[in-house]
Amino acid sequence: QKEVEQNSGPLSVPEGAIASLNCTYSDRGSQSFFWYRQYSGKSPELIMFIYSNGDKEDGRFTAQLNKASQYVSLLIRDSQPSDSATYLCAVNTAGSYQLTFGKGTKLSVIP
Amino acid sequence: SAVISQKPSRDICQRGTSLTIQCQVDSQVTMMFWYRQQPGQSLTLIATANQGSEATYESGFVIDKFPISRPNLTFSTLTVSNMSPEDSSIYLCSVAAGGHGELFFGEGSRLTVL
Numbered sequence: 174q175k176e177v178e179q180n181s182g183p184l185s186v187p188e189g190a191i192a193s194l195n196c197t198y199s200d201r202g203s204q205s206f207f208w209y210r211q212y213s214g215k216s217p218e219l220i221m222f223i224y225s226n227g228d229k230e231d232g233r234f235t236a237q238l239n240k241a242s243q244y245v246s247l248l249i250r251d252s253q254p255s256d257s258a259t260y261l262c263a264v265n266t267a268g269s270y271q272l273t274f275g276k277g278t279k280l281s282v283i284p
Numbered sequence: 285s286a287v288i289s290q291k292p293s294r295d296i297c298q299r300g301t302s303l304t305i306q307c308q309v310d311s312q313v314t315m316m317f318w319y320r321q322q323p324g325q326s327l328t329l330i331a332t333a334n335q336g337s338e339a340t341y342e343s344g345f346v347i348d349k350f351p352i353s354r355p356n357l358t359f360s361t362l363t364v365s366n367m368s369p370e371d372s373s374i375y376l377c378s379v380a381a382g383g384h385g386e387l388f389f390g391e392g393s394r395l396t397v398l
Contacts (some may be wrong), residue, residue: 205384216376216389219285247286261326264385270315270380270394272387276326 175200179262179275187283192249194278196262204235206238206245207272209261217261221247252282286311286381288390296396297367304363305346305393307377312357315380316385318350324371367369367397 176199186192194208205224209217218267223229223236223245235248245264249256259279287310306352307316316333331339331352339352353361364371377390 207386215375216392217354217390219386222382222384222386226317265385270385271317271329271332272327272385274327 175203175264175266175273177262177264177273177275179260179278181276182279183281184278185281186252187205188252188254190252192252192256192280192282194247194249194260194262194280196245196247196275197243198245198262198264198273200264201240201243201275202266203240203264204268205265206236207263207265208234208236208247209263209274210256211259211261211277213258220260222223242264249280252280254282254284256280257282285388286313286379287385288377288379288388290377290390290393292393293391294396296398299368300365300398301367302363302365303367303395304361305377305395307360307362307376307390309358309379311381312379313379314357316354316360317378317380318352318360318374319378319389320373321376321392327376328335330362356388364395367395370395371395372397 207222208220211217221236229236233250237246259277260273261277289308318330319327331341333354374392378387
């Protein structure tokens with residue numbers, strides 16, 4: 174059974190700091206990796222995806238993937254109170270559009 | 285990405301009744317999915333809505349309880365049948381709209397069963 178594990182948090186960081194969110198997955202056949210942001214009462218919003226080992230940067234966000242360690246992370250630089258949300262990690266396998274989601278990490282950015 | 289509209293956005297229903305949730309996409313998409321998010325939990329895939337054929341259900345979900353229609357490439361419905369309080373959840377429609385399996389979600393339908 175495919176599993177995606179995340180620390181539920183809450184993770185509290187001061188405004189302007191770097192927030193580091195981590196995710197591990199069990200299926201070595203996992204192909205693509207996604208980070209979604211979900212504000213309370215809202216639906217998930219895709220922030221980034223990554224499918225190659227290494228780092229991928231998009232503005233203040235950096236996704237990091239290490240397939241050997243089955244580990245993916247999301248770094249948020251210069252954290253803002255508006256980044257306070259639950260961050261969901263999701264993975265799929267090659268040829269599949271079905272995503273398996275982690276339970277999410279709740280991030281709180283303290284002004 | 286795609287613009288995905290769901291309705292109703294929320295509803296309060298009585299035990300034993302059924303509710304149909306509609307999902308409309310602003311472009312033709314091949315893959316549509318229905319997810320459930322129970323309070324404080326992550327997303328669980330209910331089924332894949334296939335155009336022109338029966339939906340494919342995940343383990344623990346059955347057609348009698350969650351019948352799905354997919355009459356064309358821009359529209360799908362999910363019915364929650366014979367509801368109980370355990371069905372109180374957010375139901376999310378999603379579509380695959382990228383080359384790497386990116387899923388985009390509708391705004392969700394928050395269902396409360398009394």
